[in-house]
Amino acid sequence: MSMSDITEQEIKVFLDAVDTYFSQITRERAAVRAAYLADGDHLPQTYDFTGLIAVSGQYRGCLYFSAPAVMLRHLLLVMEEPSHSDENFLDAVGEIANTLAGNSRKHFGETMAISVPVTMKGAPERIKSSVRARPYVIMVSWKKYNASLVVDIERND
């Protein structure tokens, strides 16, 4: 079975999903910087908390959303969530990753199966082993905080 990367045009689906997420949840748009293929020698920065979704079916790979605790605390505040525990920070990155992946099925369809989120604190080696050398990286700025969405998905041709 041959594989092909999703296109730059298709990456726009994820840019739009990030925009929609922050606009809907916080009523304040995030600045989303252009996606690029990360340098193979330097995997993109991960922040304090990361939520990862595995993709299968007609597609293969994963995406993950990684954010600093300070950003997640502010996000939970906006959502009127009173508990700012590590548990809820993990829940938040998992839910954001799940939402972005789920929204992308509007374009990719149900043949892109997505897993429940796997959430991590810190910058575990597990992320490095989940991602190929050159994934797409989307930098997200909301208020004064930076986060990243990494998309590493290929299509079964």
Added chain:
Amino acid sequence: MKLLIVDDSNIIRSRIARLAGDSRMPPCQIVGLAKNGSEALGLFTQSKPDVVTMDLTMPEMDGIQCIEAIVALDPNVLILVVSALSDKATAIRALMKGAQGFLYKPFTDEQLIGALKELVA
């Protein structure tokens, strides 16, 4: 109305519970919070809710399986799917299994309140 909230995200369960108490909502009693389909089935049997908000992507038992099981127990229950899965086929499948409404994540407070009000109208 008696409401059961099913979602694997604690933040989403908490947010829906908070909005259920909003003054714009019909009087509402939360009878359970479940983090997967299996837990939801147990709570459904115990508490017999009128309305269920149902996530789809969950561990152990997913939302589509849970809708099918719940509707088999009570064909009159009202189910609002609250999910990020935005392809048409999934929405159609959920509705065919017995859900009456579908709200896409991410949702605003107004959208959730509107969807629940429409469901029970």
